[in-house]
Amino acid sequence: MNNLPTDNLSGYLDMDLLRFTTAGSVDDGKSTLIGRLLYDSKSIFEDQMEAIERASQKKGEEHVNLALLTDGLRAEREQGITIDVAYRYFATPKRKFIIADTPGHIQYTRNMVTGASTANLAIILVDARKGIVEQTCRHSFIASLLQIPHIVYCINKMDLVDYDKDTFFRIKKELEDFSAKLDVRDINFIPISALNGDNVVDRSTKMNWYDGQTLMYLLENVHIAGDYNHIDARFPVQYVVRPMTTEHHDYRGYAGRVASGVLRVGDDITVLPSGFESKIKSIDTSTGMLEEAFAPMSVCLTLEDEIDISRGDMIVRRNNLPEQSQDVEAMVCWFTERPLQTGGKYAIKHTSKDVRCMIKDIRYKMDINTLHRNEEDKNIKMNDIARVVLRTTAPLFTDKYHRNRFTGSFILIDEGTNETVGAGMII
Amino acid sequence: MAGYHLTHLRELEAESIYVLREVAAQFENPALLFSGGKDSIVCFHLAQKAFWPAKIPFTLVHIDTGHNFQETLDFRDELVKKNNVNLIVGSVQESIDAGKATEEKGINASRNALQTVTLLDTIEKYKFDAAIGGARRDEEKARAKERFFSHRDEFGQWDPKNQRPELWNLFNGKKNIGEHFRVFPISNWTEMDVWQYILQENIEIPSIYFTHERDCFVRDGVIYAHSSFMQLKPTEKVERRTVRFRTIGDMTCTGAVVSEASTLSQIIEEVASTRVTERGSRIDDKRSEAAMEDRKKAGYF
Numbered sequence: 001m002n003n004l005p006t007d008n009l010s011g012y013l014d015m016d017l018l019r020f021t022t023a024g025s026v027d028d029g030k031s032t033l034i035g036r037l038l039y040d041s042k043s044i045f046e047d048q049m050e051a052i053e054r055a056s057q058k059k060g061e062e063h064v065n066l067a068l069l070t071d072g073l074r075a076e077r078e079q080g081i082t083i084d085v086a087y088r089y090f091a092t093p094k095r096k097f098i099i100a101d102t103p104g105h106i107q108y109t110r111n112m113v114t115g116a117s118t119a120n121l122a123i124i125l126v127d128a129r130k131g132i133v134e135q136t137c138r139h140s141f142i143a144s145l146l147q148i149p150h151i152v153y154c155i156n157k158m159d160l161v162d163y164d165k166d167t168f169f170r171i172k173k174e175l176e177d178f179s180a181k182l183d184v185r186d187i188n189f190i191p192i193s194a195l196n197g198d199n200v201v202d203r204s205t206k207m208n209w210y211d212g213q214t215l216m217y218l219l220e221n222v223h224i225a226g227d228y229n230h231i232d233a234r235f236p237v238q239y240v241v242r243p244m245t246t247e248h249h250d251y252r253g254y255a256g257r258v259a260s261g262v263l264r265v266g267d268d269i270t271v272l273p274s275g276f277e278s279k280i281k282s283i284d285t286s287t288g289m290l291e292e293a294f295a296p297m298s299v300c301l302t303l304e305d306e307i308d309i310s311r312g313d314m315i316v317r318r319n320n321l322p323e324q325s326q327d328v329e330a331m332v333c334w335f336t337e338r339p340l341q342t343g344g345k346y347a348i349k350h351t352s353k354d355v356r357c358m359i360k361d362i363r364y365k366m367d368i369n370t371l372h373r374n375e376e377d378k379n380i381k382m383n384d385i386a387r388v389v390l391r392t393t394a395p396l397f398t399d400k401y402h403r404n405r406f407t408g409s410f411i412l413i414d415e416g417t418n419e420t421v422g423a424g425m426i427i
Numbered sequence: 428m429a430g431y432h433l434t435h436l437r438e439l440e441a442e443s444i445y446v447l448r449e450v451a452a453q454f455e456n457p458a459l460l461f462s463g464g465k466d467s468i469v470c471f472h473l474a475q476k477a478f479w480p481a482k483i484p485f486t487l488v489h490i491d492t493g494h495n496f497q498e499t500l501d502f503r504d505e506l507v508k509k510n511n512v513n514l515i516v517g518s519v520q521e522s523i524d525a526g527k528a529t530e531e532k533g534i535n536a537s538r539n540a541l542q543t544v545t546l547l548d549t550i551e552k553y554k555f556d557a558a559i560g561g562a563r564r565d566e567e568k569a570r571a572k573e574r575f576f577s578h579r580d581e582f583g584q585w586d587p588k589n590q591r592p593e594l595w596n597l598f599n600g601k602k603n604i605g606e607h608f609r610v611f612p613i614s615n616w617t618e619m620d621v622w623q624y625i626l627q628e629n630i631e632i633p634s635i636y637f638t639h640e641r642d643c644f645v646r647d648g649v650i651y652a653h654s655s656f657m658q659l660k661p662t663e664k665v666e667r668r669t670v671r672f673r674t675i676g677d678m679t680c681t682g683a684v685v686s687e688a689s690t691l692s693q694i695i696e697e698v699a700s701t702r703v704t705e706r707g708s709r710i711d712d713k714r715s716e717a718a719m720e721d722r723k724k725a726g727y728f
Contacts (some may be wrong), residue, residue, distance in 0.1 A: 017435035084590065086571045087564045089617045096435040098615055109682045110592055117594040239448045244483035253479060257445045257596070262431065286479035294431040298444035298477070311452055335592055352452070360431050411597045416599040420591045 015091065018224055020121040021100040021148070023112050023139045029156045033194035034088065034101060037216070040201035043090035085115045094220045104135055109368065109383035111334045112139070113423055115318060116146035117409070120224050123152050123215075128161045128191070131171045132178060134369045141368050144182035145331060145385070145425065149227045151179075152188045152218060158207065159193040165209040183402070186222075190215050224394045228295040232399060233261030233269075233324065234407050235315040236351035241300055253284060253300040254309055259351060259406035260399075261317070263301070264292040268318040271309055272397045277318060278305040289381060293405075312353035314397045322397045322407055328357075328390045330401075330424040331366070333383075336414070340380035340388070340422065348392060351412040356393045357412070362385040387427070401425035436624050443470075443612040444477040445596060446575050450557050450610050451477075451484045453600035456552070457557040457610075459485040461514070463499035464675040465562030465632050469621055470612060471506070472630050474559075485559065486513045490546050492538040493520040494656040499675055502633040516547035534658055537679040543727045548660040549581040550607055551573045557600070557608045565617045569720035575614055581605040583726035622698055635672050637691050643668045649682040673698075 022030050038044045100115035102108065116122065119176040122143040126136055143151050153175050161167045168191040179187055190199055191210055198204035201216040213221070219310035241253035264267075267280045283290040284300045293299045301315065309315075316322060334340045341359065348357045364373040366385045373387075380386045401408030433441065447470075450457050459474060461467045474483040489503060507514045519541050522528040528544040531537060550558060564571045574590055576598045591599055600608055613621070625632060642653040644663045651657060653665045656678055670683035671694075688694045 015435045016432065017438045039675070084572050084587070086568075087615070088571065089565045089615075091617070091619065096617075096620070114592040114594050118596075194536075196643040223431075228431070230431050236444070239452045239478075241478060241481050245480075245482075248480045255448055255477070257441060284479070286476045294573075295439050296438065297433065298448070300479070347601070349599065406595060409595045409597070411599065413595060413599055413601060416605065418599070420599045423594045 008066050015094060016224070017096050017097055017098065018121065018219060018222070019098045019100065019119050020110075020123060021102060021115040021119040021143075022123045022125070023102050023104045023142070024116070028104070028127055028135075029194045030101075030104070032122070032127055033154065033156070033192075033200065036194050036197055036200050037099075038088065038090055040197060041090050041092055041216070050231060066353075083171060085111050092216070092220055097219065104139065106308075106369075107136065107383060109138075109142070109385070110333060110423075111185065112142050113333045114148060116142055116148055117405075117423070119146075119148050119271075120227050121150040121219070121222060122148045123154055125154050125156045125194075126171060126175070128155050128157045128164075128167055128171065132174050136175075137178065137370070138368050140179060140182055140184075141371060144179075144184050146243045147183070147402060147425075149224075150186045150188070150222050151184055152190060152215065154194075154215060155189065155191045156194055158198060158204075159190045159196055163191075163193075163204070163206040167205070168207075168210070188212075188218060190218070205284065229260035229404050230262055230294055231260070231321070231405075232320055232404060233263050233267070233317040234259040234351075234397075234399070234404070235263060235301065236353070236407075237311055237313045237315065238311055239311060240309065240350045249304070252306070253302050254315065255298075255300045256315075256352065257298045258293050260295045260404050261320075262292055262294045262319075263315075265289075269303070269315050270318045270321065271307055272314045272316060272322075272324060274309075274313070274394060275308070276305070276307045278303040278307060286411065311350075314353075316397070322399050324395045324397055326362075326392045326395050328392060328396060328398065328410075328424075328426055329363075330388060330390070330410070330426045331385060332380075332388050332412070332422045332424045333385050334380050334422050335382060336419060336421040337382055338414075338421075340384075340386065342378070345415070346391075346421065347411050347413040348396075349413065350396045350398070351407060353394075353396065355396070356415075357390045359388055360391050361389040363389065388424075390424075398426050400427060402427075436620065436627060439613075439616055439620060440473065440476070440624070442596075442615060444556065445560070446598070446610065446612040447474050447477040449576075449598050449600070450559060450612075453598070454557040454608070456553070456555050457482060457485050457559060458488040458515075458553070458555040459483070459559045460546075460561070461487040461489050461503065462561075462675070463489070463495070463503040463633060464561070465621055465625065465636065466563065466613060468506075468630060468632055469616075469624060470559060470561045471626060473480060475510070483512060486515055486553070486555075488515050488517060488549060488553075488555070488558070490517045490542045490549065491519065492542060492679075493518065494538055494654075496633070496635055496652070496672075496675065498633050498635045502631075503554045506631075515549065515553060517545045519545045521545075522548065524585065534660060535679075537677060539677050539680050540727070542677075543583075543725055547726050555607060556602070557610055559610045559612060561613055562611050563616050563618070563621075564614050566663055569723055573611060573614065573723075576600050577609040577611065578602065579607050579609060579726065583607070585609075585726070587720065587721050587724065619695070619698055621623045622691065622695050626695060633675065636694065638669055638671045638687050640667055641670055641683070642666070643683060645672060650685070652678055652681075652683060653677050 086101045102115035172189045192199045238256040281302045344359045362378040364375045399407045408426045410424045522545045528541040671686040
């Protein structure tokens, strides 16, 4: 990481954070691209490089296999595949990056969904020789379903099509037509060769017809401050802080992470589900009081009035309330071997609230390769995505996932095995 | 809506505080594993922030190999005294004396792997249902697959191929009796983030992270501190050198780096220009390509 500004230490303290996801299969160049980003940003250390050189030689491979950097588990290295989500880190003088590197195969849809859930940006690789394939549709749909704010299509292996301009623009047009069917806010297209490094970190000299940005420039400069919802004030109470010491005898603070919006001292608030009203008295941190707090800050609120509030309650601004309902309609991605069933009962975790629910109806199963809605097939197996209706044992305070990723999402838990069996996005 | 923007350190801090509060909310008897190294010090600092003005709702647990740097132990005791927290020390020596763990033989013998026995015994003895650790995903490739909330079966084992998916910020800490969780609040931090944060927050750390003179010897290219815990080979000789430690573990498996860095800023400069990972000086990872994965499956930190 020796390209960080060593002469300007304050520079370190002023970087921001971008989380992105990459999905891909064995031969579309995903590992090469990640390796390239890490290598060209000087984030691969000598001992890591030596270790993968040794491992590549041992396997009898001709080139240093950069995929070995990301495949961390023994089973993954043995089979040459990525099974799980792997997190990778690198930084440039402008930003710190977290890569959620996920497998691209349909049997790993759940891993892609997991990686996508926290991402600001998705990189989707398209082989320039093949154009749009089934996998492109699948990855695009998942990015749109999980509401990743920025999508970057990297048209890769441009070296294998002689860096041909028409090929790039033809694929770009196809992708534009296709993505019009999806719900995506910001789409970008970049012609690259991950193998040779064209337009990854350095501008390609072989594609002078392309005057857009390189991938690294885009990653460093894409505007992410607007990715959080700063409009609807939502504060799920996570933990009640009660010191019960002489100094803070009557202190009662409500700790949590601002899910969305901005909270200010003096704001008129309502507590859900009780409906009690009060004002924010203070926003506390250990280093002093704040005037305002916004997503995704972790703070501790105190209120003007003594109200009974516990974990699972939500503090909101009085003039902007979420939905309060026991009937929830959502897209659900299923994670486990035992199928999702109408009438099935599960524990549900939504913000800091734990309740139980029953599946009332399965509306349709989504074919994530063709975006076809199948209303006949209600057999929801592992990695399937379906639209379902649930009834919860107590009201949830929700916003549509499209508007709010934190109050619009939930997970389902099998009460017999304690496993996380599904992820839901509220419609 | 510009202006509502956090720096990377503030965003990481907010995420870690959120995770620590989830632990307090979801578990009945959580422990904070505290080694006296920088990562566990940062976790302790974050926990203080998460529950201020209340005391941290965690018991500190140190698994002591008996081969620790005295400076680290002094630092630990000072921190416990100053902050009035509970500390439990699990002793590897006691596990050996009780016949539960067997000392390794040979010149490179280390008690590092034996810590697992003592750790699991301590968790069982005090009925901890969650153990918070300062492991980071950037440290090692098996750790890159680790969850924030990592489930352990009744034998304390990790099953990397059957982990619970973690989406958004929803953490599933449900478990059966006898099982526990390992929780890693600084999963998303890098070595550089940790140092930057220590600088930003002005956090105290043990003196051996800074340059000092020490009796050392070199084995297989690694500079070791000379101590009564390690037998010298006839060809190895002790030299006085100017060194510091980039990571602090058991003395038998922690290598020093030659360094003049005496301030946090100088350490950050050094970390920024170094070409070797911090675990490059950790001999415990070098035993095989999957050394960390194997130890973690058995219940290691």
